[in-house]
């Protein structure tokens with residue numbers, strides 16, 4: 297599996313801010329969205345282009361446009377929704393396919409609860425987004441589901457990835473490319489990433505226990 301840890305000064309700076317203890321919900325949300333935009337720039341680097349004709353001020357000229365059907369963004373509820381705005385600011389025409397999963401806190405297994413997918417999935421690139429890749433269970437289950445619906449070209453984009461999650465994704469879906477702002481150290485006994493971000497969903501939605 298191709299793993300791209302996107303190295304950029306703006307991303308490193310914003311990730312440092314994002315890890316601040318007791319960060320406000322507003323600041324956390326804004327940073328997640330901004331880092332999401334920057335990662336999207338890298339994750340879409342290889343999208344295919346085709347020639348088209350543009351009526352310019354000097355008459356018709358040949359320009360380029362994205363080829364094929366519009367990409368589908370796939371946020372994994374809830375925390376993945378935090379990346380939506382940032383991705384859509386770069387790809388405003390993307391279709392959005394929502395997958396709802398939560399992680400059982402005891403077993404760490406993903407529990408599916410919602411799914412609303414766009415049409416023609418076999419013809420679209422899917423960009424699956426979630427801030428956290430911990431055990432990898434949620435990402436693997438989402439990609440399993442997308443492949444069952446015929447999606448062939450899948451990219452996964454996260455802010456923080458644990459080595460354990462990368463290994464699980466590699467074993468289940470070696471054809472997928474993973475983009476991440478950071479590969480962190482490891483998981484703790486509760487399945488949280490160290491140093492990680494804490495509970496990203498709670499921080500984005502302001503539901504901290």
Ligand SMILES: O=P(O)(O)OC[C@H]1O[C@H](OP(=O)(O)OP(=O)(O)O)[C@H](O)[C@@H]1O
Nearest residue numbers: 373374375398399430431432433434497
């Ligand atoms: O790699 P995994 O071990 O599966 O863990 C990662 C998942 O856990 C978090 O979601 P959570 O279950 O907390 O749901 P939430 O987004 O609703 O908070 C996170 O946003 C991922 O979806």
Ligand SMILES: O=c1cc[nH]c(=O)[nH]1
Nearest residue numbers: 430488489494495496
């Ligand atoms: O570190 C982690 C692991 C799973 N989910 C989170 O929000 N954070």
Ligand SMILES: [Mg+2]
Nearest residue numbers: 495496497498
């Ligand atoms: Mg959560």
